Amino acid sequence: MANILHIDSSPRGDRSISRSLSYEFVTSWKDTHPGDTVTYRDLGHNPVPHVDESWIAAAFTPPDVRTPELTEAIKLSDSLVDELLAADRYVFGVPMYNLNIPSTFKAYIDQIVRAGRTFTVGENGYQGLVDSSKKALIITSRGGTFPAGTPAAAYDLQEPYLRTILGFIGIIDVTFIHADSLNLGDTAREKSLAAAKSAIAQAVANW
């Protein structure tokens, strides 16, 4: 029995492709894994705050010597880290915005990448503190397309960034499903959506 952390980050509601596809995956997964639990977070509609000066001061002050103000400043981050660490698997719906992730998702990453909580620095360099057996499935939505092996691939800063930052905290088993070509005409859009839905069905069976 696994606890899945499902996060959406599109500011759109019913029109969001990443949201509808991550929902499709999670509902199908629940049908076939009824014992699993799902924790849902909607960064698109309920964003977490950007880190600020008191957050930074608190993050770099040991918990036992934090003032009540510093403890308060890092409280939400602590609960987001707790939520992340309590999950066994991750399903993220992430639109591509300006070649990368939306700022809502970046604000979340800034809250959960924490020295001493999700990564540490030791004799062998950086080490992630999230159990490396935990898997992530990331469903992206993109207006364009950035196929591997083409010049356009260099514009995809989204998948490399997410692989790097998740790997940095220990999540190294990361699968991507890209719903792309969404703004390249009906034919390309429908073809890509069909491929993404097929990949989702396969992931439900094999993830």
Ligand SMILES: Cc1cc2nc3c(=O)[nH]c(=O)nc-3n(C[C@H](O)[C@H](O)[C@H](O)COP(=O)(O)O)c2cc1C
């Ligand atoms: C502010 C903004 C920036 C975008 N930047 C890109 C981009 O760099 N590359 C791309 O392929 N599509 C881009 N798009 C298109 C979105 O990725 C596409 O519409 C996607 O479906 C949005 O996700 P959603 O449907 O889950 O809301 C952008 C859209 C917006 C609103």
